[in-house]
Amino acid sequence: MYKAMTIAGSDSGGGAGIQADLKTFQERNVFGTSAITALTAQNTLGVQGVYPQSLECVEAQVDAVLSDIGTDAVKTGMLFSASLIRLVANKLDEYQVNNLVIDPVMIAKGGAPLLQEEAVVELRETLLPLGKVVTPNLPEAGKILDGRKIETIEEMEQAAKDIQAMGPEAVVIKGGHLGSEERSVDVLYDGERFFHYDSERISTKHTHGTGCTFSACIAAELAKGKNIPEAVKIAKYYITAAIRYSLNVGNGIGPTNHSAYRLHSLSVK
Numbered sequence: 001m002y003k004a005m006t007i008a009g010s011d012s013g014g015g016a017g018i019q020a021d022l023k024t025f026q027e028r029n030v031f032g033t034s035a036i037t038a039l040t041a042q043n044t045l046g047v048q049g050v051y052p053q054s055l056e057c058v059e060a061q062v063d064a065v066l067s068d069i070g071t072d073a074v075k076t077g078m079l080f081s082a083s084l085i086r087l088v089a090n091k092l093d094e095y096q097v098n099n100l101v102i103d104p105v106m107i108a109k110g111g112a113p114l115l116q117e118e119a120v121v122e123l124r125e126t127l128l129p130l131g132k133v134v135t136p137n138l139p140e141a142g143k144i145l146d147g148r149k150i151e152t153i154e155e156m157e158q159a160a161k162d163i164q165a166m167g168p169e170a171v172v173i174k175g176g177h178l179g180s181e182e183r184s185v186d187v188l189y190d191g192e193r194f195f196h197y198d199s200e201r202i203s204t205k206h207t208h209g210t211g212c213t214f215s216a217c218i219a220a221e222l223a224k225g226k227n228i229p230e231a232v233k234i235a236k237y238y239i240t241a242a243i244r245y246s247l248n249v250g251n252g253i254g255p256t257n258h259s260a261y262r263l264h265s266l267s268v269k
């Protein structure tokens with residue numbers, strides 16, 4: 001059984017964070033483990049509270065998992081502070097994790113900050129160079145690039161290239177926040193080539209946890225031995241199905257449907 005670990009925040013509402021990651025790992029047939037960096041009191045209406053865990057607590061979780069079970073890939077999500085980022089980077093280095101997917105989570109859809117402003121420098125300088133794949137959305141890529149505006153596919157390509165130059169092997173800029181009414185395009189740069197992953201833009205408000213689910217799927221596929229362009233291709237199909245059949249639970253922005261790909265017998269074309 002291949003294994004994947006998520007180091008991220010808990011979403012009590014079940015649509016994003018650790019919960020989305022573990023559901024995705026299960027659906028992609030890898031054994032999922034976790035280390036929780038912060039608890040959030042969260043639902044479809046937004047984030048009501050953020051409770052970061054101590055360095056000691058996060059370190060103990062990572063050590064417990066990696067010293068015994070091990071892993072074929074790690075995905076990081078909400079890391080909240082510069083000190084947690086430093087700790088996680090040290091641990092990934094200590095356990096020589098190769099397949100690291102970094103989702104540089106900064107702000108929840110409702111606007112709640114999930115990363116302290118001053119931690120962006122630590123993210124850029126300490127964590128990004130360790131990544132196999134980094135998956136920023138447009139605002140996150142803009143922040144990593146010191147406030148740059150990214151509004152076109154050409155600007156996404158340049159941003160992917162500039163972030164890749166900071167050290168990770170590859171960068172996928174996610175296009176969920178792009179202005180287009182019709183298509184949702186993600187751009188991968190692997191240091192040599194650009195790949196575009198294009199899907200229809202699904203008209204739904206229930207998109208809570210899209211970024212977490214997408215990056216967790218990439219980690220699961222890398223764990224199984226897929227190369228980066230293949231892993232991103234599968235993740236794009238998986239998230240598109242999850243959004244197409246997203247769930248109207250709660251009174252706000254509902255979660256994606258992690259079982260959609262399997263329940264509707266979809267496959268990668």
Ligand SMILES: Nc1ncnc2c1ncn2[C@@H]1O[C@H](COP(=O)(O)OP(=O)(O)O)[C@@H](O)[C@H]1O
Nearest residue numbers: 137174175176177184200201202210211214239
């Ligand atoms: N309405 C939509 N229709 C189809 N795909 C979407 C839609 N919204 C987001 N996506 C896809 O979901 C994935 C996550 O993107 P995005 O929503 O930008 O991330 P985040 O949740 O980090 O903001 C990407 O593959 C993106 O193209």
Ligand SMILES: Cc1ncc(COP(=O)(O)OP(=O)(O)O)c(N)n1
Nearest residue numbers: 009016017108109208209210211212
């Ligand atoms: C605990 C936690 N982690 C990450 C997020 C952000 O998830 P994302 O997939 O970007 O989804 P939205 O918040 O944009 O819906 C989160 N909300 N909570």
